[in-house]
Amino acid sequence: MPTIETRLLDLLRPFLRLLPSDQTLAMDAELGKLGLDSLQSIDLLMALEQEFEVQIPDEKITVESFATPAHLLALVS
Amino acid sequence: MSVFHLQDLLVQAAAQFPERTFLFQDEAVITYAQAALKVDQMASGMLARGVCAGDRVLLVMENRVELPLLTLAATRIGAVFSVLTAQIMVESFQRIVGQCEPALVVLEAQRPELRDGLPSAVVWLDGVPEEHAARDHSYEALEQGERTEIPPSDGGDALAFLVFTSGSTGMPRGVMLSHANVGFVTKAIMQRLNYQETDRLALLLPMSFDYGFYQVFYALMSGCAVFIGRSEMSGPELPRILARHEITIVPGVPTLFAGLIKMQSYRPVPLPHLRLLTNTGDHLPLPHIRQLQQLFPAARVFPMYGLTECKRVSILLPEEIDAHENSVGRALDGTEVWAESPEGQRLAPGEVGEFIVSGPNVGLGYWRAPEETAKRYRSSANGIRLLVTGDYGAVDAGGFLHFHARSDFMIKHRGHRMSPVEIEEAACRSPLITAAGCIKDETKNTLCLFLACHGDQPDDAALFAELAQHLERAKLPDRLIYLAELPRTANQKVDRKALRALLTQEA
Numbered sequence: 001m002p003t004i005e006t007r008l009l010d011l012l013r014p015f016l017r018l019l020p021s022d023q024t025l026a027m028d029a030e031l032g033k034l035g036l037d038s039l040q041s042i043d044l045l046m047a048l049e050q051e052f053e054v055q056i057p058d059e060k061i062t063v064e065s066f067a068t069p070a071h072l073l074a075l076v077s
Numbered sequence: 078m079s080v081f082h083l084q085d086l087l088v089q090a091a092a093q094f095p096e097r098t099f100l101f102q103d104e105a106v107i108t109y110a111q112a113a114l115k116v117d118q119m120a121s122g123m124l125a126r127g128v129c130a131g132d133r134v135l136l137v138m139e140n141r142v143e144l145p146l147l148t149l150a151a152t153r154i155g156a157v158f159s160v161l162t163a164q165i166m167v168e169s170f171q172r173i174v175g176q177c178e179p180a181l182v183v184l185e186a187q188r189p190e191l192r193d194g195l196p197s198a199v200v201w202l203d204g205v206p207e208e209h210a211a212r213d214h215s216y217e218a219l220e221q222g223e224r225t226e227i228p229p230s231d232g233g234d235a236l237a238f239l240v241f242t243s244g245s246t247g248m249p250r251g252v253m254l255s256h257a258n259v260g261f262v263t264k265a266i267m268q269r270l271n272y273q274e275t276d277r278l279a280l281l282l283p284m285s286f287d288y289g290f291y292q293v294f295y296a297l298m299s300g301c302a303v304f305i306g307r308s309e310m311s312g313p314e315l316p317r318i319l320a321r322h323e324i325t326i327v328p329g330v331p332t333l334f335a336g337l338i339k340m341q342s343y344r345p346v347p348l349p350h351l352r353l354l355t356n357t358g359d360h361l362p363l364p365h366i367r368q369l370q371q372l373f374p375a376a377r378v379f380p381m382y383g384l385t386e387c388k389r390v391s392i393l394l395p396e397e398i399d400a401h402e403n404s405v406g407r408a409l410d411g412t413e414v415w416a417e418s419p420e421g422q423r424l425a426p427g428e429v430g431e432f433i434v435s436g437p438n439v440g441l442g443y444w445r446a447p448e449e450t451a452k453r454y455r456s457s458a459n460g461i462r463l464l465v466t467g468d469y470g471a472v473d474a475g476g477f478l479h480f481h482a483r484s485d486f487m488i489k490h491r492g493h494r495m496s497p498v499e500i501e502e503a504a505c506r507s508p509l510i511t512a513a514g515c516i517k518d519e520t521k522n523t524l525c526l527f528l529a530c531h532g533d534q535p536d537d538a539a540l541f542a543e544l545a546q547h548l549e550r551a552k553l554p555d556r557l558i559y560l561a562e563l564p565r566t567a568n569q570k571v572d573r574k575a576l577r578a579l580l581t582q583e584a
Binding site for chain 2: 016017018019020021022023032035037038039041042043045046058061062063066
């Protein structure tokens with residue numbers, strides 16, 4: 001069973017078109033710089049809630065919580 | 078009648094709505110009266126630093142409360158301001174500096190690399206970087222200076238500010254707008270949109286984008302409060318940001334509204350205050366208009382069409398949408414728009430041609446670019462300035478504009494205007510790429526870059542990363558398509574029409 005962290009990073013990769021396929025994604029990488037835009041963040045939110053079977057509370061859905069994989073991990077774990 | 082000067086807007090607003098909130102962001106709240114005072118202080122500070130009427134002042138920053146104040150301070154002394162995107166590439170910035178020869182540049186501390194090679198004085202927001210402390214100034218020093226007498230400057234047809242956009246060659250060019258242009262267009266737009274002093278507007282579009290910036294003028298004219306937001310906010314948090322600040326007006330572009338629709342449908346938030354949604358930058362598809370109307374029954378949706386060179390061409394009123402589906406509305410009052418044939422003949426209603434705009438909204442031309450200016454701006458027989466838009470469509474018998482296509486030389490995508498040439502040139506900088514052709518797939522709303530390469534196809538993300546070194550994020554293509562060779566026209570240029578045909582075949 002893959003860890004939450006691996007599942008998260010795998011889920012994130014297709015959203016990051018500036019991340020070369022042979023490069024690993026660090027937990028503190030800035031997602032905006034890797035190509036995640038605000039419209040995609042909405043799709044990402046939906047994908048996260050589905051994959052991890054959670055409902056992220058409204059007050060945690062902020063611009064900052066989409067900053068890095070580590071921030072997102074805090075949302076779903 | 079006295080000649081209109083941009084600063085009149087602030088003077089009048091401060092007299093009419095002194096205690097009303099003008100700008101707010103985080104903890105900062107600035108009333109109209111406070112803004113007028115701060116602007117005077119800052120204008121004095123600019124004078125003390127040697128900025129004179131007619132000088133250029135460049136402002137490179139994210140949306141923040143200081144930005145409108147800085148622009149109004151520049152205006153106050155008759156200087157010409159230009160707001161540049163905080164994400165600007167060093168190279169484009171240097172080109173613009175070369176063109177403008179600014180007397181003053183205001184930068185944010187997070188972009189110290191923009192300081193390199195600048196001959197002009199620099200004012201820093203968020204602290205002066207240590208290495209420049211000896212010669213540069215802080216924003217606070219500018220703002221807290223002593224008020225001095227400010228000599229009057231020319232309004233009317235005098236140049237008020239520059240908006241830099243991509244030219245057809247991919248080089249940045251400055252669209253020149255006069256005090257009179259802004260005075261006219263602000264009034265004409267408010268006639269249709271009718272902002273109220275009780276309104277609360279969310280400014281999420283960057284102020285480097287002219288429709289973002291003009292919201293400041295509309296606020297000054299109406300007395301409404303402006304929440305200074307940023308484009309990053311148009312994601313998952315958007316509905317809640319609008320709710321928290323009891324926003325009544327959202328000026329947007331299609332991607333912003335697409336996000337709002339998506340998020341509001343997924344996780345609705347009550348937004349009872351919302352009353353105006355205005356769209357520009359790109360065509361808002363009819364299904365999106367319908368969804369907005371359904372999600373926000375109390376809000377009115379205004380589709381609009383314009384280009385920086387004349388700010389606004391037309392606005393469709395919400396009550397006109399049903400009878401004029403897919404129209405972008407009638408020309409602003411006091412202006413005229415018609416379609417012209419390739420031979421330069423004015424076409425009959427309903428016939429498709431290039432849109433020509435005539436009226437006091439038409440700007441002064443391009444900064445220090447007489448040839449480009451001559452291509453797009455003309456004078457009619459009676460001396461009225463005309464704008465040749467490069468956009469194609471028809472005007473019906475009722476005066477409603479129907480948009481068909483933009484010229485192949487310019488792309489509008491995600492609310493940004495770009496030249497295919499600059500994207501193609503950025504791609505060709507990669508040693509692997511031999512040829513590039515960029516077009517927008519309007520049906521899928523994607524920016525497509527066709528490429529030919531040496532040897533093996535490079536990794537998409539690696540090429541994106543290379544492109545990102547030369548292009549701002551909004552200009553990055555959505556799709557890369559490799560061909561053995563790109564189709565060429567008779568004179569060996571990349572044939573964008575043929576590329577378009579390839580996309581059509583694919584569909």
